[in-house]
Amino acid sequence: MEKLNTTPKVYLIGAGPGDPDLITVKAVKAIALADVILCDRLVSPEIIDRYVNKKTEIIYVGKECSKNASTPQPHINTLIVDHASQGKTVVRLKGGDISFFSNVLDELKVLKQHHISFEIIPGITAASGAAAYAGIPLTARGYATSVRFLTYYKTEILSDAYWKELGTSDDTLVFYMSKGNLNGLVDRFLAWGKLDDKKIAIIEQATTPYQKVYTSSLEDFHEKFGDKDFVSPSLVVIGKVVNLHEEFSWVETSIQEGIYFKSVTNGTLVSNNQNIIQYAV
Structure with a gap:
């Protein structure tokens, strides 16, 4: 496998949405070079099995705030x-894209503070992956001219x-990390929305x-999925x-x-790699 420039000591990598x-x-290529991988929960175990060197040390640093296990x-x-x-090559591996609703800024700051070189490798974010696999073009002509990425993990x-x-906006709205507040989110649109x-x-x-994939009108949401x-x-x-999902959904x-x-x-991930360490909270 062709090697990357190995000057950066830390690679901040988005692993994509799941597939x-x-x-x-x-x-x-960067994962194959790693001496150490710090891996989030939302990384496909198949990525670990396929691409990680068996001698690489994998450290699980997942975040599950809803279970107080972060x-x-x-x-x-x-x-x-x-x-x-x-002097090790370190990979910080996160689900989706490294820059969408993650703590990459904290990690960038600490790397700059310690004069450690780094490289950011983007991934397919959850919004792109989920919308594509649900047959929902986020800015379909005649339906929306822009899209916003938001979160509602805290009500305030x-x-x-x-x-x-x-x-009142006609933008497509994509909410990350909001499943725990869905009823309140829908109530907001029922109260304020066009x-x-x-x-x-x-x-x-x-x-x-x-x-x-579950779909509903906002008015019927509570009855169907509340x-x-x-x-x-x-x-x-x-x-x-x-509304385009039903017509263009292509994933069974x-x-x-x-x-x-x-x-x-x-202490182990669901993976064949034998060098995984858990750092529990």
Whole structure:
């Protein structure tokens, strides 16, 4: 395999949304060079099995805030600096894209502070992967001229004024990390929104063998899905473009039930790699 420029000591890499075939060629080359990989939960175990050298040390630093099972960011920063300072090639591997709703800024700051060279390798973000695999073009002509990426993991994160503006906008709205507040999110649109023919889609475990897509009008959401606990990760799309899902959906709805991104159990990931260490909280 052709080698990358090995001057950078740390590679910050997006692994894509789930389907292991969606990782970039450049990411695969960097992963193959790694002495140490700090790996998030939302990374396909098949990526580890396919592309990681069996001698590479893999450190699980996943985040599951809803289960109070997250590795503290300062601890992750310390691990990156400690290993890079030993002259090792370090890969920080995250699901989706490295720059979308992640703590990459904290990691960039600590790398600059310690004068450690780095390279950022983007990945396909969850919004692109989920929308593509659900047959929902996010800026389809005649439906939306722009798209916004948001999060609603805390109810106080957006002001009433901003909600009102969102509710009347014709933009496609994509919400990350918001499944725990879905009922409240829908209530905001019912209170402030210009509903027209907008719909909501919840895409569970996008691009994986367990992908499921649920759609509804905003008015009918509570009746259809108000009591449902969607599987993590779930991405939410709101807008007129959701109406295109039924016509252009090309991935057969999975009849399988399961969890694709499993947590570390008893110190091991679901992977054939034998060099995995868990840093539990």
